[in-house]
Amino acid sequence: MSVRSNGRNLSFEILSGYLPSSGEPSSGEVTPPRSKRKRKPKKKKHKTDGNATLETIPNSDDEALLLRAQEIGFKELESRRSVCGTSTTVVDQVHHSPSVSCVSFELRQRNINGGLGDADVADEVGSKKEVQEVNNVGFKRDGQDVNVGFKGLEKEKSLDWNQVMKENPGFLHDSSILEKSPLKYFMGEVYSGNSLRSTISVGNEKKRQRVYNSMFHVPWRCERLIVAGFFVCLDSFLSLLTIMPARILMTIWKLLKTRQLLWPNAAELADFGCFIVLGLGVASLQMIDISLIYHVIRGQGTIKLYVVYNVLEIFDKLCQSFGEDVLQVLFNSAEGLSTCSKDNITSELMQFILDEAIAVIAFVVHSFVLLAQAITLSTCIIAHNNALLALLVSNNFAEIKSNVFKRVSKENLHNLVYYDIIERFHITAFLLFVLAQNLLEAEGPWLSSFFWNALEVYVCEILIDAIKHSFLAKFNEIKPVAYSEFLEDLCRQILNDKPDERQKDLTFIPIAPACVVIRVLTPVYATLLPYGPFYWRFFWIIVWSSLTYIMLAIFKTLVILLLRFLATWYVNLRLRTKQHVD
Template sequence: MADDPNYLFSVGKSPMKYFMEEMFSGNSLRSTTTLGNEKERERVYDTIFRLPWRCELLIDVGFFVCFDSFLSLLTIMPARVLMTFWRLLNARQFKRPSAAELSDFGCFIIMACGVILLERTDISLIYHMIRGQGTIKLYVVYNVLEIFDKLCQSFNPDVLQTLFNSADGLANSQPENMSFWIWRYIYDQGLALAASIVHSFILLAQAITLSTCIVAHNNALLALLVSNNFAEIKSNVFKRYSKDNIHSLVYFDSVERFHISAFVLFVLAQNILEAEGPWFESFLFNALLVYFCEMVIDIIKHSFIAKFNDIKPIAYSEFLEDLCKQTLNLQTEDAKKNLTFVPLAPACVVIRVLTPVYAALIPCNPLPWRLFWIFLLSAIT
């Protein structure tokens, strides 16, 4: 140690001399930090200002794309199915349905069966079973359901693509191969039906769990939001992502935002039917709290993911451009960059929830007035 020049230098320096050197040697944190440059300054402002609003804009646009697909399923698809049946009934000879008509028919069967099964589900029983759990158990239940929801989001589009492929094959098959394609279409229809029904029950259970937390008076909602959202940050922020992975992650957040809207609608319907006393202010506060927490967590998550992976804010503008091209049915270079959303399961849950609300609020008037109230309530909800 005596031969070490640094050791001799440190021994030979007096405390006063060391103190004076520290006083006049510049930045006091120079030993643990480095001098920044213009690039580092840009990264700071990208993380705080430029990226959050672009990210939120992209998620919101993705939400409305999902909402458009959801409304199309509830309005355009049934009308197309009715037109197809009307054409088949009025035709003098049988005409093979097209691939689009077979696809619409398959989706209609899935949605109808899902609604029928959910109608037979006792929501009150599930609600009281979940309500009897503690706050920690509610957090565990919600996270387990969320994991299965994401698995279904990843699996169900592939199943539906398989069904559409079989519909296309059946519509364009030769007469000698007709039997093969019919059975293939039936098998794929059954698989898509099972997958969609499972997803519907998962979403219904999630909605009931969130409703339980909102109705509870022991800060269960706040505990659920804090634990769930910070677990999401922990599981996503400190990982390496490519640009394509971040692109897919934003779309997952858009779909999640739409599912949360369906859950909030479920809570609203339950309050309309069962709540006593003034409840709307409490519901509105809790709903805004859920949306605010989700928005803040998504912004924090994407800001730091972009920071750690050196993703510029302009990338989110490129993602938005790709989403606009998808919405306008313009061909993109990579189909994997498209927003994939299957609204069948959320549609089943929403129909199951709104049916008793319509039954309770539509007055017992003649048919024209009933139709008027149906259209009015449909426009409101």
């Protein structure tokens, strides 16, 4: 049997012998080949199956032999694989057909090697019934891989491009574009449909909901939470200016009425400690010359101006975190001093004084940072070289860059929203400072200019917060309902209803903003005092202070009542929503 591939004969060395039946185990012993019988060669015939071309055995008996050999199943190869000798190793690698004829494989090997005649080969496989197509079977000879099969017997073809295109007109997806003019090609692209669909997959309902969340749901719920948190901060700020002085006056009145030196409890000691910090903070800021700081900051370039503001904002956040720890330590010392025994009263009192001194230093520094921020913002608003716009753009987009492209968890997002709430309240205090400065020093019509500048600041803050939280929720796959959960926690904080320990409170310490506001409004009130003797000016100081206190107390009462009403309504709404979902 002669098999040709690419015009050259392949010859391999195999062991000869009889082939055992499928049930008989294979043996490594070699059986001598039978005597060769010569036959006259017949005309070559070619059989083509797809891309495979096989030059069949030039003998009629060999052709019948192939037909019978093609009907043996794949199991024959598995049981006779060991017949191959040491110089030829069969590799189990069958790519196309579930059955490969081991007999046909051996037949080709023996005939290529020239060791068997046609008649002997026919006798070897004459007892077989069925062999299906013979696919590519890999085997090794002398350490080299050789593929024998239909595809391995394919003739070499020219690699000339024109011939390839002639024989395979569908080689390119659309070879007709090579013959089109640029105008026809362009018109074909125009009528072919949307070109972006080839690079962008078609969205689904989940993608649509994601877009709506980024554009509508997250900004609305986030802004609703920030507004509610702003009024919580305002209530805390008003409590510092109204509730705390009232409690201190009541404690002093109780001491004067009983005429006994009673040891105050922890809450009263905490109030005294906060009042001392607030008073010393205001006194420290009174010694600072605002005009000097204003001219120093105004003398800087535009780039240095917003760099200074960003640095001050970083220190503001650091002071917030440190101030919270300091105040907690001070309250702990107040509780320890109120419950200590007489033997430990000296050490506890010294500890309380030390913690009070640390608190004074921390909040004086924080107050100075906020005052410098307010002066910087005032400088940008008064300037006429678009310094305010440069400040807002640099500050807000730096905030987006530092937050949006980071991986944040739901808890970190909760903290980030609370920082945005406190920042919104601080900006309000800064604008109040600018308003007070305009009342004292501005000339000509300034109210409309101040109104538009303040509106620009608030609009930029709202837009930046919306963009930041929309993309944070998008990139971290946080649903808008998370902001509703944050608002529910805040409402429960307002109602003092905390059934779950996982809820986080909005921690806002209004001492530093209160120091700045009092320092700013003091010169404004000084302009309202009439000239005259000291007792007359002192009388009007008491009058204006009392009127201010009454207005703040009324405003504080309205704020807390409104907050409690809305908090109750929202908590009940969330409960009904959860029951409806369940």
